[in-house]
Each structure stands twice: as structure tokens, then as C-alpha cells.
Amino acid sequence: MSSLLDFEKPIAELEGKVKELRHLADGSDLDLGEEIARLEGRASKLLSSTYGKLTPWQKAQVARHADRPHFVDYVKALITDYTPLAGDRCFGDDHAILGGLGRFKGRAVVVMGHEKGRETEDRVHHNFGMARPEGYRKAVRLMKLAERFRLPVVTLVDTPGAHPGIRAEERGQAEAIARSIATCLELTVPIVSVIVGEGGSGGAIALATADRVLMLEHSIYSVISPEGCAAILWRSASQAETAAEALKMTAQDLLGLGLIDEIIVEPLGGAHRGRSTTIESVGNAIERHLEAMDGVAPADIRHRRREKYLHMGRELE
Amino acid sequence: MNWLTSYVRPRFQALVRSTGKTEVPENLWHQCPSCERMIFHRDLEGNQRVCPHCSHHMRVGPDYRFASLFDEGSWTRIELPKAPVDPLKFRDSKRYTDRLKEAQAKTKTQDALEAAHGRVGDLPAVIAVMNFDFMAGSMGAGLGEAFVTAARLAVLQEAAFIVVTSSGGARMQEGTVSLMQMARTTIAVEEVKEAGLPYIVILTDPTTGGVTASFAMLGDIHIAEPGAVIGFAGARVIEQTIRETLPEGFQKAEYLLEHGMVDMVVHRFELKETLARVLGLLREPLRGAEPAATTEPAADDFSVPTEAMADATDD
Ligand SMILES: [Zn+2]
Numbered sequence: 001m002s003s004l005l006d007f008e009k010p011i012a013e014l015e016g017k018v019k020e021l022r023h024l025a026d027g028s029d030l031d032l033g034e035e036i037a038r039l040e041g042r043a044s045k046l047l048s049s050t051y052g053k054l055t056p057w058q059k060a061q062v063a064r065h066a067d068r069p070h071f072v073d074y075v076k077a078l079i080t081d082y083t084p085l086a087g088d089r090c091f092g093d094d095h096a097i098l099g100g101l102g103r104f105k106g107r108a109v110v111v112m113g114h115e116k117g118r119e120t121e122d123r124v125h126h127n128f129g130m131a132r133p134e135g136y137r138k139a140v141r142l143m144k145l146a147e148r149f150r151l152p153v154v155t156l157v158d159t160p161g162a163h164p165g166i167r168a169e170e171r172g173q174a175e176a177i178a179r180s181i182a183t184c185l186e187l188t189v190p191i192v193s194v195i196v197g198e199g200g201s202g203g204a205i206a207l208a209t210a211d212r213v214l215m216l217e218h219s220i221y222s223v224i225s226p227e228g229c230a231a232i233l234w235r236s237a238s239q240a241e242t243a244a245e246a247l248k249m250t251a252q253d254l255l256g257l258g259l260i261d262e263i264i265v266e267p268l269g270g271a272h273r274g275r276s277t278t279i280e281s282v283g284n285a286i287e288r289h290l291e292a293m294d295g296v297a298p299a300d301i302r303h304r305r306r307e308k309y310l311h312m313g314r315e316l317e
Numbered sequence: 318m319n320w321l322t323s324y325v326r327p328r329f330q331a332l333v334r335s336t337g338k339t340e341v342p343e344n345l346w347h348q349c350p351s352c353e354r355m356i357f358h359r360d361l362e363g364n365q366r367v368c369p370h371c372s373h374h375m376r377v378g379p380d381y382r383f384a385s386l387f388d389e390g391s392w393t394r395i396e397l398p399k400a401p402v403d404p405l406k407f408r409d410s411k412r413y414t415d416r417l418k419e420a421q422a423k424t425k426t427q428d429a430l431e432a433a434h435g436r437v438g439d440l441p442a443v444i445a446v447m448n449f450d451f452m453a454g455s456m457g458a459g460l461g462e463a464f465v466t467a468a469r470l471a472v473l474q475e476a477a478f479i480v481v482t483s484s485g486g487a488r489m490q491e492g493t494v495s496l497m498q499m500a501r502t503t504i505a506v507e508e509v510k511e512a513g514l515p516y517i518v519i520l521t522d523p524t525t526g527g528v529t530a531s532f533a534m535l536g537d538i539h540i541a542e543p544g545a546v547i548g549f550a551g552a553r554v555i556e557q558t559i560r561e562t563l564p565e566g567f568q569k570a571e572y573l574l575e576h577g578m579v580d581m582v583v584h585r586f587e588l589k590e591t592l593a594r595v596l597g598l599l600r601e602p603l604r605g606a607e608p609a610a611t612t613e614p615a616a617d618d619f620s621v622p623t624e625a626m627a628d629a630t631d632d
Contacts, residue, residue: 084580102598
């Protein structure tokens with residue numbers, strides 16, 4: 001793991017010791033098997049106890065972990081015949097939202113999502129997953145393409161939020177997000193959306209107004225980042241941890257509030273410790289939800305999606 | 318060898334005419350307009366007329382496109398309607414009618430657009446290709462009518478409509494009549510879309526003016542060939558008007574990709590495969606959906622009855 005979260009350090013220490021002992025045992029006749037097993041046991045226990053009770057703030061760290069699978073990883077593993085499509089036909093091609101045509105488990109789909117990038121240069125190229133108006137307008141174009149050709153839409157959400165900037169405002173950032181949400185609600189083809197990392201505010205719901213919204217176990221979805229919320233309401237960014245609690249931004253909280261439909265379990269220790277397992281689980285969940293909507297009449301798909309959102313927040317359990 | 322007749326022979330004849338000599342060996346070599354290196358004609362042919370040195374994509378005509386984009390042996394040329402010519406009785410240094418005749422004699426075709434129907438990736442398709450050799454691929458009433466006819470045939474056959482563009486823009490010699498073709502071709506595009514059929518534009522060098530500003534920018538998918546100049550106003554006109562140096566790569570296909578106007582820049586070698594893949598994805602029926610009311614016509618239904626063609630063009 002290239003980057004270690006603070007609360008993962010004790011686990012990493014134990015794992016480091018195991019590695020050391022292994023190395024020692026390799027080069028000598030010493031029988032360290034028992035000691036290694038003991039330490040391994042402790043490490044995995046610590047891992048499961050840590051990840052079993054992550055605080056919302058810790059989950060925010062995990063959700064933003066650079067080693068979590070990204071849009072490009074999901075596409076590579078789950079989509080064949082991937083044909084990226086580019087541009088808003090207006091101003092530019094946004095690299096924070098990627099998308100195109102492809103085949104998901106045999107069926108033709110339109111797939112799109114935020115890409116944060118991983119290495120420094122890559123992150124700049126993708127603007128850290130913060131889309132400008134062009135990104136949402138590309139998303140709208142692809143959704144309309146899906147509608148025209150009766151293709152289901154799969155979206156993967158992973159963004160700190162929409163890009164804040166002068167030019168983005170001038171080109172109608174808000175209008176672009178609004179139009180994207182509206183288009184999601186107009187479609188008569190199925191939309192399945194998965195929050196795979198960070199679901200940052202308007203920039204997230206622009207792609208996640210869907211028939212089924214699934215969240216990875218340690219992902220977050222919120223109206224504002226905990227840091228932003230703390231700065232505004234607590235007038236101190238250092239209160240981010242408190243804000244994270246208060247915002248109820250975890251998958252578990254949101255399922256409880258009835259705002260999302262399902263939680264996809266992550267491997268022990270988070271998606272960054274088992275990328276291929278995570279991708280597989282996400283793929284299976286998407287497939288299951290798409291299959292459940294096979295054969296539903298187009299008008300019903302749209303009607304049910306609208307009803308679902310209209311119902312939200314009307315009553316609390 | 319279509320490219321031989323459409324490219325090499327005229328070039329050869331031009332060379333012979335201009336030099337007054339008949340040096341055959343010279344004709345076997347072409348100079349790449351981009352890197353200026355010499356290419357042996359057989360190498361150029363074997364490389365789909367892409368410069369083997371610098372990958373410059375040289376212009377190719379309708380015959381070449383039909384042969385390279387359709388599934389082998391699956392296509393038939395469409396007979397296109399004759400449109401009234403020279404509405405303005407236009408003449409500059411030459412009569413427009415004479416220019417037309419020259420172009421027709423040079424290209425052995427009626428106007429700057431040709432079309433054929435067949436299959437791409439085993440899916441039905443109508444492909445219309447603009448011919449830059451015919452008065453710089455300019456758009457007048459004849460081209461407009463040909464475009465409408467080809468689009469309506471696509472609707473009739475429930476086929477994808479694919480257009481390969483290369484054009485200097487509207488045909489000045491037809492004045493405002495040529496301008497109206499921007500609207501007429503757009504209606505044809507809308508008809509294809511309203512029928513739920515894919516409309517795919519392949520932008521090749523150069524695509525400019527009124528063609529870009531109408532049917533070339535309305536595709537479901539825009540595919541551009543590398544290095545193709547695509548734009549509205551000519552680079553020289555812009556430079557002279559704004560008195561600024563234009564950015565590097567301005568109006569090139571790659572520049573347009575970055576500016577949101579095209580979906581992809583695809584090398585000529587991969588064009589057919591890309592087209593077939595895109596059509597395959599776009600035309601896959603949604604699972605569990607009611608089968609469409611009209612069934613796909615059988616392969617032998619593809620010959621178009623003449624009455625149908627007349628119907629398609631008359632209303
Ligand atoms: Zn060259």
C-alpha cells in the first residue's frame with residue numbers, strides 16, 4: 001500500500017513484523033512458523049476490529065484512499081468493447097467524467113463515471129475528479145444516446161464535488177448539473193449507479209439520480225464535504241470529524257435513511273486491500289439490479305424512479 | 318484498384334500535361350504533402366493511402382470508402398436523383414454549367430456525394446461519401462438531394478446512416494440555394510434520428526463551412542481521421558480577421574477532440590472495426606424489451622424498388 005491511513009498504522013506495524021520474520025526464516029533454519037502465525041492472527045484481528053467500527057471520519061479517509069479501484073479500473077475489468085466517447089459538442093472534453101459505449105457482462109450499455117486519477121500528473125489531467133460544465137454536458141449527451149438506442153446506463157460516482165472556479169461558473173456549472181439530474185429523471189431506460197468512493201454533493205447526484213443507487217461499504221455520499229461543513233457551521237475546519245458524524249454520510253446511515261438501495265460489502269480492510277474482489281462485487285451487484293429491471297416497460301421505469309425520489313424524506317422510520 | 322483510377326491516373330495525366338514529357342517512373346512515386354518524403358505507389362496503396370513515414374492520411378474518394386467500410390461484397394451503389402442545375406445562371410471566369418461538366422467528366426459522377434447500401438459488421442447501413450475531387454466537395458442542390466435520398470433509403474431499410482464528409486463548404490455558384498441545403502440535409506438527419514436509427518459522421522480532411530455547420534456536426538457519434546482539418550471558417554480568414562497567430566494544431570481533428578466536438582480520432586486502419594463495434598453496441602435490443610413492431614428486412618429486401626426510391630425523393 002503506497003499510502004497508509006493514520007488508523008491503519010498499528011495494523012501495518014504488525015504486518016511489517018510478519019514480513020521481517022518471514023525474511024528471517026527464509027534465510028535460516030529458525031522455525032518461526034508459530035510466531036508468524038501468532039502475529040498474523042493479531043494483525044487480521046486488528047484489521048477486522050478496526051474496519052468493523054470505522055468512524056464516519058475514518059470512512060471518509062477510506063473512501064478517498066488513492067488505491068481504491070477507480071472508474072478506469074472498473075471499466076478495464078468489467079467492460080468489453082469499451083468505446084470511449086468524448087466531448088460536450090460545445091466547449092470541451094472534460095477528463096473528470098469519462099464514459100462511452102461498451103458491453104457489460106454481455107449486454108450493451110452506456111457507462112460513465114468520475115475519474116480522479118492516481119499519479120500526480122494523472123490527477124491533474126482528471127482534475128481530481130472534479131468535473132466542469134463540459135463533464136456534465138457530456139454525461140447528458142451520453143444519457144440521451146442511451147435513451148435513443150435503448151441502452152441501460154451504469155454510472156460510477158467518485159468525486160469530491162463539481163469543480164469550483166470562475167470559468168466553470170461562467171459556462172454555467174449549476175445549469176449543467178441541473179440538466180444532468182433532469183436528464184437522469186427523463187430516461188426510460190434503466191440507470192444503476194454505484195457510489196464507489198466519494199459522493200461529493202451536486203457533482204455526485206448529477207450522475208446518481210438512478211433507479212438503483214448502490215454504495216460500497218466504506219464510501220460516503222454527502223451534501224458537502226465534512227471539512228467544508230465544519231468550516232461553515234463550526235467555523236473551524238478542525239471540526240471535520242464532528243461534522244462527518246453529524247452529516248450521516250456513510251453508506252450505513254444512508255441506507256437507514258432510505259436514500260440508497262443497497263450496500264456492497266468491501267473486502268476486509270477496505271477496497272484498497274482487495275481491488276479485484278471489490279470490482280467483482282460491484283459488477284455482480286450491478287448485474288443483479290439490471291436483471292431485475294429487464295422487461296419493465298419504459299414508462300414504468302421512469303415513473304418508478306420519480307416516485308422513489310418523491311417519496312424520499314416524506315416519512316422517517 | 319479504384320484509387321488507381323481516381324487518384325494516380327489523373328495525377329499522372331496532370332503531370333504529363335504539365336511537363337509535356339512522359340516519364341513513367343516519376344509517376345510511380347508520390348510525395349507526401351505533409352512530410353514531403355517520396356512514397357512508392359504500391360506502398361501507398363498497401364497502406365490504405367496513409368503515409369508510411371508520417372501517418373498523414375491522404376484524401377480518398379467514395380469508391381475507396383465503400384470498399385473499405387462495407388463488409389466485403391455486401392454493398393450496392395445507390396442511383397441518386399438528378400437535381401436541377403445552375404439555378405442562378407451563374408458565371409465567374411467560367412460558366413458554372415461548364416465547371417460542373419468538367420467535374421463530372423473528371424470524376425465520372427454526377428455530383429460531390431455518392432451513396433451505397435450494404436452491411437457493416439453484418440448490420441444494415443447506408444453510407445454516403447463526399448467527393449472532394451468534385452468541386453472541392455461543395456454542397457449545392459444536387460448534393461442536398463442526394464443526401465436526402467440516401468438518408469431516406471436508410472430509414473426505409475432500417476439501416477444506420479453513415480456519412481463520410483470532406484468539403485470546402487457551400488457551393489457559391491448556387492448562391493442562397495446552396496445555403497438552403499444546410500436546412501434540407503438537417504431535415505434528412507432528423508428523419509433518420511426520428512426513426513431511431515444511428516447517424517454516424519466520419520469527418521475527414523477537410524470538412525469546413527456549411528457542411529460542418531449542418532449535417533457533419535449532428536451525428537450520434539463523430540469519428541474523425543487523424544490530422545483532418547475540421548472547422549467552420551477557414552484558418553486564413555480567421556487569422557486575417559483577428560490578426561492573431563492561431564494556436565498549434567488549430568482545427569485539426571485532435572484539437573476538436575479536446576474541444577468537445579468529436580468522440581474519437583481513429584486511424585484509417587481501425588475505422589471499419591470501430592464503426593462495426595459502435596453499430597453493434599447501438600443496435601443491440603434492450604433485454605426483456607418488446608420486440609420492435611417492424612422486423613428487420615431480410616437480406617434480399619435490400620434492392621430498392623424504383624417506386625420506393627421515387628417516393629422517397631418526391632415528398
Ligand atoms: Zn508523410
